Amino acid sequence: MTCRARPEKALRDLRRRLGPAPLKVLFEVVAGPLAQPRTPGVCFAGMRTVAFDGLYSLVIMTGADGSRTGDRYRLITTLTGHNRYPAVALVRLCHERREIETAYLALRHTLLDARVLRSGDQPGLDQELRALLTRCQLPRRAMVDAVETRPGTNPGRASFTTALEAARDQLTAAAGICPGGPADPAGVIGRAVLSTLLPARRPRYSARIVKCSTSRYHQRDHSRPQAPTAITAIGITMRTPPPGTGGPGRSRTKHSTPRPPQPPTRRQLITAIITSQPPRD
Secondary structure, X not given: OOOOOOXXXXXXXXXXXXXXXXXXXXXXXXXXOOOOOOOOOOEEOOEEOOOOOOOOOEEEEEEOOOOEEEXXXXXXXXXXXXXXXXXXXHHHHHHHHOOHHHHHHHHHHHHOOOOOOOOOOHHHHHHHHHHHHHHHHHHHHHHHHHHOOOOOOOHHHOOHHHHHHHHHHHHHHOOOOOOOOOOOOOHHHHHHHHHOOOOOOOOEXXXXXXXXXXOOOOOOOOOOOOOOEEEEXXXXXXXXXXXXXXXXXXXXXXXXXXXXXXXXXXXXXHHHHHHHOOOOO
């Protein structure tokens, strides 16, 4: 009597024999910037923009519902030419940076459907992660190629969900793999993306909601609306420190009165438990 291996075990063994190296090479082929520097929304002052959680000055935002909110931050940048790189323009890039969260959403929810990676070892996780990133990059390449056939269109208007569903249809039905007519620069996926272009993105803000007990947003900011609200105006106030209070030459003298000891924070307590008792759940 013979015993057949389960499909799950057979796939797992095959993945282990394959290893992460082929997926690493595949991802390196498709990785990298996609859009051309001339494509709208790609560059600022001739430089390609990237997502970085930076610090900005006092940004007061006014919503369409009349709500107003703002915070006080400090702008840190190496672009010191104020004529070419105005601080106000750098501050406004903050709303462009926040669009990276839609890419995280595509990875965690659109592709993974809110599931976690299933591998239990480092090689398996490396293999899964590179496969996931490759699967995310390929539809975006088709999205950018399609949008650039319409000069002046921002790639942010392309729908990742549309591109992904069109790619799935191509794999399952194998339709249009070898078209008989003239070459189509956009392709099947590109045509689907161009037919469902999203409206231009609008700056918006909403309430910060506590998603878990360890979230940093422990108390709701009542100045922010519950639902996403379009921003109608942004007021930016630039403030420079008085002479002698900032910069590399600021005084580093300690206070004459020592600061009283503070009770440990929740994070410090959890870190102490993890360090002293690794097996503890």
